[in-house]
Amino acid sequence: MKLSYKLYPFQQATEGKKSVGDIIILHGLFGSSKNWVTVAKTLSAFGSVYTLDQRNHGDSPHSDEHSIKLMSEDLEEFLTDHKIQNPILLGHSMGGLVAMYFDFTHPSFLKELIIQDIAPRSYPFAYENEIQSMSFPLQGFSSRTDIDAEMTKYLPDTFIRQFLLMSLERMDSGEYRWKLNVAGLNRARRVFESIFSESVSSDTKTLFLIGGKSEYITKDDLVLIEKKFPNLLVKIIPDGGHYIHFTHQKEYLQILGEEFSLIS
Structure with a gap:
């Protein structure tokens, strides 16, 4: 499926500053690229940013089929069409599940994986x-x-x-x-069920951004995340919930800015 997207080209803030590469952002359930304008504009200081509308969301096509696997395949098609190699992939909630699935099924493809407030497990459709x-x-x-x-x-x-x-x-x-x-x-009420096998794991450099008051991440999830992603950094915004990119934007962007400053 051909996805709609917005591109925020790399804005070289200082002469000689190099891009970290392409950055892809995947929104959560009921969201769209419109939710990520401020984040994308800020991250464009580090590289070109693509905010995607996933299937059945935003300006992308509608389909009777909606699954994490299909959304991962949509992402693969987008990357192929735009000749994007080794991107940094940031996913929130449903987008985070898609990002992890893509990483597990495309070993060593991503430069870095950034997951916001979701764990690699099944979730109920509580909406x-x-x-x-x-x-x-x-x-x-x-x-x-x-x-x-x-x-x-x-x-x-x-x-x-x-x-x-x-x-x-x-x-x-x-x-x-x-x-x-x-x-x-x-x-598509089973979209968040039985996505990941127990044996799958990833060596990709991974950052988890978590809201300390979020209901989406438990203590057991933190153990699971460490098991699945050994090359891991976890950052918790103590008073944040599920939408920390909006409710705690300053702290959120500061963490990402520090992370991207370390990428060569």
Whole structure:
């Protein structure tokens, strides 16, 4: 599948500064490249940054099939089409699962792997409220505010609603539609199950960025991560949750900046 993407070319801040190479960012479930503009612009000081819309998200095509394996194959097709070799791959949540799967199935291909707040294991599809908040008919709604008010009936969390609303598009007709393939994602409720075999591991240089208050990472997960990725650095933002690239952006970008400064 041909994925939509945004490119942020390498911005050479000082004369003679070399690029660390291409940086690829994979968003999480219900996200898109739009969630990563600030991060991508900042990281372009180190190399060219590509923010991808994964299948059924953003401006990329919709499909009845949605799996980590297929998203990894989409990524492989993107890298081949753009002749990208040895990139740095950053993945958040669902994007992190795709990034790890790609790394496990493409040994020694990545220059570095960066995973945000997800572990190499199965997860339940615990997004019933999110799906319901995007499943009511949008005909007759004349503003985003009215749609947000209707969504509140299913999803009280303001932060998550505002996150979802980034994928709401107003068409030329004045009507609204979701860029997300809501029905397709709803049918893919086993997308986070049985992805990784117990025996798989990776020698890729790997950085895990974790929110200290996140519900996605347990103490057992930290043990599993160390087992799967022996060439590992773990950074925890103590007060952060699952969306530390947004809620704790300063600390998040500082950690990445320090990491990229060490890459030759």
